[in-house]
Structure formats: C-alpha cells, structure tokens
Amino acid sequence: MSTLAPGGPAAAAIADLWWFMLAGAVAIFAGTMALFLMAFRAQARGPASTRLWIMGLGIAFPTTVLVSLLVYGLLVGERLQASAAPDVVEVEAMGRQWEWGFRQVQGDRRGAETVGVLHIPAGRPVDVLVRSEDVIHSFWVPMLAGKMDAIPGKTNRLRLLASRPGRYAGACAEFCGIGHTGNRFFVVAHDPASWARLAQGTS
Amino acid sequence: MTALRRHRALHAIWDRGPGWRGALATVNHTDIGRRFIVTAFVFFCIGGVLAMLIRTQLATPGSAFVGPAIYNQIFTMHGSIMMFLFAIPMIEGLAFYMLPKLLGGRDMAYPRLSAFGYWCYLFGGTILVLALLFGVAPDGGWFMYTPLSSKTYTPGINADIWLIGVTFVEVSAMAAAIEIMVSVLKLRAPGLRIDQMPLFAWYLLVTALMMLIGFPPLILGSILLEIERAFDWPFFDPNRGGDPLLWQHLFWLFGHPEVYIIFLPAAGVVSTVLPVMARSRIVGYGWIIAAILALAILSFGLWVHHMFATGIPHMALGFFSAASALVAIPTGIQIFAWIGTIWAGRPELKLPMLHIFGFFVVFIIGGLTGVMLAMVPFNWQAHDTAFVTAHLHYVLVGGFIFPMLAGAAYWLPHFTGRRPIERLGKAAFWLIFIGFNLTFFMMHMVGLLGQPRRVYSYPEAMGWTWYNLLASFGSFIMAFGFALFALDVAMQVFLGRRSQRNPWRAGTLEWAMLLPPPTYNFASLPRVADHDPLAADPDLATALARGEGYLAEPRHGWRETLAGDMLTGRPEYIVLLPGNSLLPLVMAIMTGGFFLSILGGVYVLAPVFLVAVAACGWRWAWRVGQREDLGAIDAGCDLVLPIHGEAPGSPGYWGSVLAIVADGTLFATLVFGYAYLWTIASGWPPPQLIAATPFAAGLSVIALAAASLAGRRAGAVPATAATRRIALGIGSAAQLAALAALVFEIATAVPPPASHAYAATVMVLFAYAAVHVALALLLMVFAWNRVGAGFVSDRRTAELRVAAMWQDYAAVVTLVVLLVTKVPAMLS
Numbered sequence A: 001m002s003t004l005a006p007g008g009p010a011a012a013a014i015a016d017l018w019w020f021m022l023a024g025a026v027a028i029f030a031g032t033m034a035l036f037l038m039a040f041r042a043q044a045r046g047p048a049s050t051r052l053w054i055m056g057l058g059i060a061f062p063t064t065v066l067v068s069l070l071v072y073g074l075l076v077g078e079r080l081q082a083s084a085a086p087d088v089v090e091v092e093a094m095g096r097q098w099e100w101g102f103r104q105v106q107g108d109r110r111g112a113e114t115v116g117v118l119h120i121p122a123g124r125p126v127d128v129l130v131r132s133e134d135v136i137h138s139f140w141v142p143m144l145a146g147k148m149d150a151i152p153g154k155t156n157r158l159r160l161l162a163s164r165p166g167r168y169a170g171a172c173a174e175f176c177g178i179g180h181t182g183n184r185f186f187v188v189a190h191d192p193a194s195w196a197r198l199a200q201g202t203s
Numbered sequence B: 001m002t003a004l005r006r007h008r009a010l011h012a013i014w015d016r017g018p019g020w021r022g023a024l025a026t027v028n029h030t031d032i033g034r035r036f037i038v039t040a041f042v043f044f045c046i047g048g049v050l051a052m053l054i055r056t057q058l059a060t061p062g063s064a065f066v067g068p069a070i071y072n073q074i075f076t077m078h079g080s081i082m083m084f085l086f087a088i089p090m091i092e093g094l095a096f097y098m099l100p101k102l103l104g105g106r107d108m109a110y111p112r113l114s115a116f117g118y119w120c121y122l123f124g125g126t127i128l129v130l131a132l133l134f135g136v137a138p139d140g141g142w143f144m145y146t147p148l149s150s151k152t153y154t155p156g157i158n159a160d161i162w163l164i165g166v167t168f169v170e171v172s173a174m175a176a177a178i179e180i181m182v183s184v185l186k187l188r189a190p191g192l193r194i195d196q197m198p199l200f201a202w203y204l205l206v207t208a209l210m211m212l213i214g215f216p217p218l219i220l221g222s223i224l225l226e227i228e229r230a231f232d233w234p235f236f237d238p239n240r241g242g243d244p245l246l247w248q249h250l251f252w253l254f255g256h257p258e259v260y261i262i263f264l265p266a267a268g269v270v271s272t273v274l275p276v277m278a279r280s281r282i283v284g285y286g287w288i289i290a291a292i293l294a295l296a297i298l299s300f301g302l303w304v305h306h307m308f309a310t311g312i313p314h315m316a317l318g319f320f321s322a323a324s325a326l327v328a329i330p331t332g333i334q335i336f337a338w339i340g341t342i343w344a345g346r347p348e349l350k351l352p353m354l355h356i357f358g359f360f361v362v363f364i365i366g367g368l369t370g371v372m373l374a375m376v377p378f379n380w381q382a383h384d385t386a387f388v389t390a391h392l393h394y395v396l397v398g399g400f401i402f403p404m405l406a407g408a409a410y411w412l413p414h415f416t417g418r419r420p421i422e423r424l425g426k427a428a429f430w431l432i433f434i435g436f437n438l439t440f441f442m443m444h445m446v447g448l449l450g451q452p453r454r455v456y457s458y459p460e461a462m463g464w465t466w467y468n469l470l471a472s473f474g475s476f477i478m479a480f481g482f483a484l485f486a487l488d489v490a491m492q493v494f495l496g497r498r499s500q501r502n503p504w505r506a507g508t509l510e511w512a513m514l515l516p517p518p519t520y521n522f523a524s525l526p527r528v529a530d531h532d533p534l535a536a537d538p539d540l541a542t543a544l545a546r547g548e549g550y551l552a553e554p555r556h557g558w559r560e561t562l563a564g565d566m567l568t569g570r571p572e573y574i575v576l577l578p579g580n581s582l583l584p585l586v587m588a589i590m591t592g593g594f595f596l597s598i599l600g601g602v603y604v605l606a607p608v609f610l611v612a613v614a615a616c617g618w619r620w621a622w623r624v625g626q627r628e629d630l631g632a633i634d635a636g637c638d639l640v641l642p643i644h645g646e647a648p649g650s651p652g653y654w655g656s657v658l659a660i661v662a663d664g665t666l667f668a669t670l671v672f673g674y675a676y677l678w679t680i681a682s683g684w685p686p687p688q689l690i691a692a693t694p695f696a697a698g699l700s701v702i703a704l705a706a707a708s709l710a711g712r713r714a715g716a717v718p719a720t721a722a723t724r725r726i727a728l729g730i731g732s733a734a735q736l737a738a739l740a741a742l743v744f745e746i747a748t749a750v751p752p753p754a755s756h757a758y759a760a761t762v763m764v765l766f767a768y769a770a771v772h773v774a775l776a777l778l779l780m781v782f783a784w785n786r787v788g789a790g791f792v793s794d795r796r797t798a799e800l801r802v803a804a805m806w807q808d809y810a811a812v813v814t815l816v817v818l819l820v821t822k823v824p825a826m827l828s
C-alpha cells in the first residue's frame, strides 16, 4: 500500500515530487530553527532590520521557493491527466457500501462485474471511471496513482498505468460509514497473454 | 476620595452579587471570560480522553478494544469537540477576559450578550456530550459529508445532534464575533489610535471579522441539511436536482477560514508574549498587521484544497493550489518578525518562552507539510490518509495548543494573582513536546505507507504496526504532560505565593491593575498613546487607582466606560452598560428549547419557543435606555461627553450593522447555493418552475418600499413623538401587507419542495425573505412602543435607526429573492 513504492509512472512522479519537497522542507526547517536558536546566543544586539527580516526572509524567500514549487507541481499534475492515447482501456469502478464492483467498458458495452478485484493490462494506460451508488467513496491504489472520489450522480476519471504485471492493494479512502475500514480491493495487472485470455473469457 | 473608598464604591457597582443568583446573573467580562476558558478546558479534557481511546484502539493491528460503530462516534466527537467546543470558545474566553483590560476599558460592549453566548455554548456542548454518553453521538466525521449524513444513510438521531448542537454553539460564536469587533473598534481607552493598538487586539479584530463571515456558510449548510433530514427537501440528493458537493463547498467555505480563526488569536498570544520574554519590541508592527489582513482575505479563497480529489478540473485546482501555497507568505512574515524580535532583544528562556519554542518547531513543520499538501498531485496521494491527520495536528497543536500553553504560563499570575512554579511547568512542557512529536511524526510516515484516516483497524501484513504502536506510546506521554500541566495550574491556584503587580515587567495595560483583577478593571481610565503604555509610564497603575484618569467618580450606580472614534480613539461618548441579569440565562434556555424541539421532532413546540425568545429579546432591549435627555456630562479630566444613547454611532447601532453583515453573508451563500445547483447539479433545469405571476411579488416590493420610507421618516430629526408614531404605524402596516403577500406566494406559487432541489431552494429563499420581513415588523412595532414610552427624542433616535436599517435589509433581500426566482420563471 505504500505511496513510496511506485508501480507505475503516475505514482512514481508523485513520489519524486514528495522526495523533492521533503529535501526542501528539511533544509528550510533546519535553517529557520538555526536562526531561532542563534537568536538566543547572538552577541550583537540592536534594532532588527525590517529589510532583512521582513522583506528578505519573510517575503522574498518564501515567494521564490513557492513559485518554483508551484510550477513543478502544476507540470506534474498536468502530466497525470487522462489525456487522449491510442490504446487506453476503460474500466468502471463502482463504489458502494461496502465493496467495489468493477467492469470493463467498451463504448456502450459493459462486461460482467467483478467484486473486489479490478483486472487491467500491464503497460497500457487505463482510465478508471469512478462512480458511486450510495455515499461518497474514494478509489485509491497508492502504488499506481493518487485517489479519486466516487460521488453519487457524477463520473470521475482517473488515469492509471501499471508498469509490471502484479497485484496492487487498493482501499476506499473516503469515510463511507461503518464498513469503511474493510472496503478494500485489489488491482491485478496482467501481462499481454493473460490479458488476452481474460478478454476472451469475459466477452 | 481615597483609592480604597473608590475601590469599594466601584466594586459595589460592578460586582455580581452574592450566591447562586449572583453566579447565574453575572454579566461581567472577567467572570464570563474565565467561565469560557474553564469550560473549554473541560471539553479539551473530554476530547483528549477520546483521542486516547483512538490511539489505544490503533496501537495494535486487529484490535478488539472498540468496534467500528463506537470508533466512528469517537473520532467524530473528538474532532468536533476540539474544533467547536474547545478551540473557538477558548478564544472567546481569552478575548472576553483580556480585551477590555488590554484596551483600557471596563467591560465588553454587550455584557449580557457575552453571558447569553456562554449559556448557549454550555447547553449546546452539553447536548453533544450527553449524546456521547447515551451512545447516539454523531458518527459521520467532523465534516459530516452528505449523503452519508443524509437520512437514508444515517437514519438515527446522530447527525441531527451534530447539526443542532453545533449550530447552537455557533450562535455564541456569532455573538462573540460581533461583540469583539465592536469592543475593539469602539471601546478603546481615550487616544488609543487603531494603528497603535496592541497587536493582540488586531489579531482578535481580524479573527472576529473572519468569524462573522466564515461561520454563516456552515450555519446555512447545517440548516439546509437539517431541513433535508427532517422534511426530505433534497438539497444534496443527486436524484432530485441536489448535489452532495454543495455541502462540501459550504462546509469548507467555513472550514478553511476556521483553521485561521483558530490560529490567528494564538499567533496574537505569541506576538504579545514573545517580545516581553525577549525583552525587546516587536519588529515590523505594521507588516504584521498587513500579514494578518492578507491571511484573512486569502483564507477565504482556499477552501477547494480540501476537495482536490472530487474531480474538479485540474486548471481550477491549480488556482486554489497557488492560493493555498501563497498563505505561507504572510505566515512567513510573522515567523521571521518573531525571530527578528528575539535577535533584537535579550531573550530569557522562561516557561512561556519554552512553549513558544515548542510552537516554532511544531508549527513550522505543520506549515511545511501544509505547503506539500497544497501541491495537487501530492495531495491526491496524501489526502484522507494519516499524513493529513498528522499535518492537521501539527498545525492545530503547534499553532494553537503551544501558544495557549505559553499564554497560560504568562497570564496565569494575572488570573490567579499568584506566582508560577516553574519546575513543574517545564517538565509538563517536555512531556507534551516529546509525546506530541512522537505521536504525530509517526503518523506522517504511516500515512505515506498507505494508512487511510478514519479506519478503526488494520491488518498486521500492512507493515504499519510499529509506527502505530510508537504513536500511541507517544500520545500517552503527551497525556501525562497535560495532566502535569493541570496539576501545575491547580498548585498555583491553591498554593502559589502572591504575585507582585507586573511580574514579567510587561508594557501592556492588562498589567496596570491589582492581581487578580478587580471587577471594574481600572478605577479610572487612562489616556493611552501607544501599544506599550506601561513601558513609558511604569507607575500608571497607581495613578489610575488614585483616580487620575477618566470616569474616576462612581455615580448613580452606573456601569460606565468610554467609547471613541474607531480610528483615532478620540473619546465620543460614555457607555452605560447594563448590570447583572438573569435574562441571558432565560433566553438561552428558551433558545435551547427551540433547538431541542427540533431535535426531538416536536415541531409544534418550535414556534412556541421562538416566541419566547422574541419576548426575551423584547424585554432585553426594553430595559436599557433613558426617558430624558441628559446632555453632555462630566467624564473626568475636564472632558464632557454625551451618553451613548444620545450619540450617533452607539454600540447597539454598530452591532446591528455587523449583524447585518453576518446575515447578509448567510443570504449571499444561499444565493450562491442556488446558482451553484442551477449550473452544476444534474437534473436541471427543474421540471416545474415557480408560477410566473408577478402580482403578489410586486405588491410586497411596493409595500416594503413604503415601509422603508416610513422608517426613514420616523427617524428624521426634528420630529414630534406623534409624527414618529404615525410613520411607524404606517410602516408596520406596509410590512404586514408585504408579509401577507410573501406568505401567499409561498402557499400558492412554489412547487412542492420535496419534489426537486429547485423547489426546496426557492422555498428557503422565500422563507428567508418572510422571516426578515417579520423581524423588521417586530422591530418597528417595538420602536412604536418605545416612542410612546418616551425613550425616543431628537437626541435619542438609535432605536429608530436600527429598526429602519433592518427594514431596508428586509426590503433588499426580498427584492433579490424575487428577482432570482421570478425572472427565470418569466423568461422560460
């Protein structure tokens, strides 16, 4: 379930963003605390300079850091959008109290529902159409991508890609009542051969 | 008059009186403030015990300590108690206790309102806690997302308890917001310019403004959800034109500013305590004020960062992401101003400073993780995990608890008149600090490892066990720390040695009095020129006690204090404050009866209690005022001033203006909700619109215009009592006609409200207009009676102006309601 053990490009991009932010945060924290502690032992006392403390450290410094971080964040976010691609597979994830039902979607055709297991091909982009039948849930497979809420009356789209075949744990991330804790599922990413077999079997 | 005789005379006027009756009837700000603080601390302990239960349950995988049903109640109540029953009331208590003393006044602007607010808070909080004891506590999480909290998925009373209890408590927050603003703006010591006020007053002024604008969206949301639950009006039901996300917008429109409402007063404590501990003056006073204002404005534009995963288009998210990151700048300004202040001084690591150190460490980490969460892609991973729980506690405990502990260490001698015992306090600090960091640092990590929030259990195989165990261990260390803190306070209260007058050698006015403070604060009021008056004049306290300031002579049993110009502090009039009264308690009980009858579903009783509340309000307003003009009277130090009833901008007038601001915000959010559903929700345009016939609507507009004119005529100067009564009579008749027309519309033109969110919203809009016309009618009839009883003269017109103001407001909202409902109907 770890967000830091990515199994696909989306989760990897976010994990990179996290490590980058962590490094920056540690540096800023250390610097600020050093200033704070040095203030207790500083020898030269006198009126503090507004230019230095307020305009320099208070305004210029955070502005620079934040603007660069924002640009980075926006670019990552843009890359994770479900942009048009030739070989996208569409699946539907239906949240309900308290299980997830999944179906393959091809145009207007929908496959049979599998409960608690979502089958996807590995190495191909997958768009999950996230819906809900009752209350709000949230579809989350931390090793593959961020989460997307399942909201009644609405369809949200989440782009996933599993680089390698395997089993990835998923969970409902939005509190949905008494069965929320147990509202878990798996994503199984298949290699091309087993995906073809599966596709034949279901349609 | 000697200092002692003056003390006795003033004390007799300001004291609360003996026994139970005195305790129930007191309206004194020191009493009320203390009460808020103690009650909030009790709720903190209850919330803390719930937190310990949470951590006990999560300590080990597959724990069977409590099941999910109980667990959901526990974390919902923990969050709700901490936010609504602890943090906000603690702020109110500190403000009530401190502001008049800091600003050189004798009480807050509306003492009876403070008392009323306290009782509402106590009763609302009691409802919530009793529900916990009976096992029917709210269990939908502290943000109560629909449709989980709608009737279908929460059929029990749990959600109603949250909606009613919290709204009841909110009444007190709104009252406090208005009172704090008017007190800071008007009731400052003579000569205290607004740009020279102590920073703490600035922080509270901005906080109160944010409460005034931030709470109405939640109150509106709660009203709508309660109506949906009670009468099946589908505001949030996607199958009938509603939208569950409307709730989220309303909630977070309140919820994000709420976080700053909690943080700002705490930052105000830091800005007050830190310079004293550092033995220097605050760096960048003007910049800090600018930063607070920027925070207040920005914080209303960020709410969507709680909804990054709801499927809103990425570009829109980018906007809110940028705005969220930008709040770090005004926060940065304050942080570095504080550090610069320490650099400039000779800091001493006394107990308050130690807590400020804790604040720095914890709050900066919370701020940094906050910036991380503002980045949309990272938010998609971390949202709704233990990482967010960790972040929010770093911000709230760092940004509120540690500053409050600093404030407690700093002001306890003021509350108790006794010296602190440093040792115990320091041990408490380290236990809290270490325990806290252990608990919540672990939760960051386990969140990144995929642990969602609000889960009552987890399998061993997840690899989360050690983190959780350590987190729980840390929380018990922290609990010991708080126990030690409570012990420290108790020891100081009961065993501490008497403190001298200004133990920290601080510069602000609250230290210019005996400790513990006398009921009237200052025997005479000082003229103040800047934010640290004691720094320039350390003997001010004795001079004031000798009666060398304003209003030094007790007379007629009046509770007197001074009010001045909002900007310059130039004295304008003497405020005669009302004395002790049981009315606040009675009115709060009636308000409680109203809420309980809704909670119990006994809807027939609700209007009965409403009438009782109105009757209390009538009596409340009737008991103040003068029947003759007093003219300008002596205010001491060669100053003569009128009393507030004879001055143009009396506190009541400004309170009314602010109440309309709050009410107008609620109305604006309602119209926003209507527009939001119309454009976003599915199932629109609605199957059936309101009848397009404009006659009744037109009649109500014309009648209200006439009523507004009549209201204006009644307040004109000069005029005889007879003319005023005729104008008020005509105005009331017009209001009655307008009300009838609106009721006719409601009864005949609006489609059945349970059929579609459109019909439900339109119905609420009309009801809103009708309620306000009724309120304006009540005020005008009241004014008519007051004129008859001789309370109004050419010099004393405040009540007429207030009645006219509410009439104008009712006219405007009715016009808006008619436009937004009838125009689309006529066009289609």
Ligand code: HEM
Pocket (backbone or CB within 6 Å): B048, B051, B052, B054, B055, B075, B076, B078, B079, B080, B082, B083, B087, B141, B142, B143, B389, B393, B396, B397, B400, B401, B439, B452, B453, B454, B455, B475, B478
């Ligand atoms: C004093 C020590 C505290 C501890 C050990 C503690 C512990 C916790 C824990 C473990 C949770 C997560 C529950 C879950 O996700 O299942 C939680 C939630 C929460 N806490 Fe605290 N907390 C403390 C103090 C505070 C304070 C001071 C505040 C606010 C001023 C606060 C506000 C909240 C809120 C708003 C939630 C979210 C509740 C929800 O998800 O509905 N907590 N707390």
Ligand SMILES: [Cu+2]
Pocket (backbone or CB within 6 Å): A136, A137, A138, A172, A173, A174, A175, A176, A177, A179, A180, A181, A183
């Ligand atoms: Cu769930």
Ligand SMILES: [Cu+2]
Pocket (backbone or CB within 6 Å): B255, B256, B259, B302, B303, B305, B306
């Ligand atoms: Cu927020």
